[in-house]
Amino acid sequence: EVRLVESGGRLVQAGDSLRLACATSGFTFTDYDMHWVRQVRGKGLEWVSAVRPANDAYYLGSVRGRFNTFRENVWDTFYLQMNDLRVEDTAIYFCVGERRELGFAFWGHGTQVTVSS
Amino acid sequence: QSALTQPPSVSAAPGQRVTISCSGTYSNIGSQRVNWYQQLPPAAPKLLIHTNDQRPSGVPARFSGSKSGTSASLAISWLQSEDEADYYCAAWDVGLDGWVFGGGTKLTVL
Numbered sequence: 001e002v003r004l005v006e007s008g009g010r011l012v013q014a015g016d017s018l019r020l021a022c023a024t025s026g027f028t029f030t031d032y033d034m035h036w037v038r039q040v041r042g043k044g045l046e047w048v049s050a051v052r053p054a055n056d057a058y059y060l061g062s063v064r065g066r067f068n069t070f071r072e073n074v075w076d077t078f079y080l081q082m083n084d085l086r087v088e089d090t091a092i093y094f095c096v097g098e099r100r101e102l103g104f105a106f107w108g109h110g111t112q113v114t115v116s117s
Numbered sequence: 118q119s120a121l122t123q124p125p126s127v128s129a130a131p132g133q134r135v136t137i138s139c140s141g142t143y144s145n146i147g148s149q150r151v152n153w154y155q156q157l158p159p160a161a162p163k164l165l166i167h168t169n170d171q172r173p174s175g176v177p178a179r180f181s182g183s184k185s186g187t188s189a190s191l192a193i194s195w196l197q198s199e200d201e202a203d204y205y206c207a208a209w210d211v212g213l214d215g216w217v218f219g220g221g222t223k224l225t226v227l
Contacts, residue, residue, distance in 0.1 A: 101168065104207070
C-alpha cells in the first residue's frame, strides 16, 4: 500500500521558519519526482516545489529563495524547509509523488501551515 | 490568477455528458503534457488523466481527455452523482520552469 504522510505543519508568525517532512512507503522512492502542492482552504491548487531523485529542485517563483526542498533517499523521505514565511503562505501543504511524466499519482493527506501577522 | 484557465463551474443531469475546458499557452499546454485531477474536498486530489488522454488503472472509461493546440478538455460521460467534485488541469510550464494548475472547475450533478 502506498503511503505519504506529511508532518510539521503548525501555526507560526510571519518571518518564522518551518520544516515540513513527508515520509513515504509502498513504492520505489527513487523512481519518483516528489512535489509539494498547496491549497488555501476553499481555493485552488498551487504547485510549490519539486525535487528529482538526484536532488535537483524547482520552485514556484514566489517561494524561490525562501523555500528549499530536498530528499533523503535512504529514508524514503523528503522535506520542505520554509524560511521567512509570509501570511500568503498559509495553506494545506500536500506531498505528492510523480512517476516522471505520468502525472501526480500519489498524494498525502496534507498538513496545515498557518502564518499569522 | 491561474496560468491555466478553466470555467469556475459546470453542471449537468445524471446520465448526461459534460466537458470541462482548460486553456493555456504554448509554454504550457501547447508544448507539454496535460494532466487532470479530481478532488472531493476535503480529501486530497486524485489523478484522473495523464499525458493528455491516458487513464490510470482504476479510472472509469467514462472519463476522457483530449488536447488541441493550447487547449485541453476533460469529458465525463454518463454522469453519476459521485462525479460531483472539483476538477483541475495541470501542465509543466517551460517559461516558468514549474507546474501550473487551472483554477479548478466545480461540477454539479443536478
